[in-house]
């Protein structure tokens with residue numbers, strides 16, 4: 410394992426365009442539960458999945474009321490980036506981070522200090538609210554303030570439409586431009602680093618074989634096996650917040 414970490418470190422040291430793909434596993438050390446893992450929210454409480462299904466959300470006011478309560482109580486509001494997130498900020502400061510594709514909706518990469526323009530959020534963000542009718546977009550906390558003040562299902566102030574977090578729910582289409590950008594940057598990488606993702610959700614999981622066939626080295630760092638371990642140049646299983654700082658290095662001293 411130690412040799413493997415040194416190898417990966419060497420690949421990143423000599424790389425110019427590292428593309429990182431992150432999933433829920435990088436945020437669990439910040440106290441944000443994984444939805445799909447063995448201890449996942451959905452695994453333990455299947456009813457919670459209903460709150461994330463757009464069909465129930467759009468038709469059932471009770472589902473929306475419960476969703477707003479669950480947004481108020483979300484662990485992300487008090488979560489802080491961990492050393493895994495900080496390692497990716499170091500990677501950017503070293504001038505190596507080409508793009509950071511994330512399946513996470515918590516914005517902890519931006520909170521840690523990664524440039525928003527390098528972060529590609531394939532599943533959107535929970536830190537913004539969006540109107541499902543007119544497309545109004547605003548800070549989630551502003552809308553949550555209305556919930557705290559007593560509005561159980563606050564409507565859009567522009568058009569009266571249904572508001573929701575700006576995330577991709579079940580049954581909702583991904584944003585084609587976002588996915589195209591993710592696939593394009595994956596194909597431009599010389600190292601693709603997949604972190605904390607089971608790599609089972611498509612189309613984003615396709616970024617891994619896309620990078621590989623374009624000639625990139627593929628490194629997978631995840632607690633469990635993934636379907637792409639066989640094509641990876643290195644598979645690291647262990648604590649993300651411990652391993653990632655070792656492979657991302659430190660900011661080079663100024664000359």
Ligand SMILES: [Zn+2]
Pocket residue numbers: 540541542543544545565566567568569570
């Ligand atoms: Zn509206």
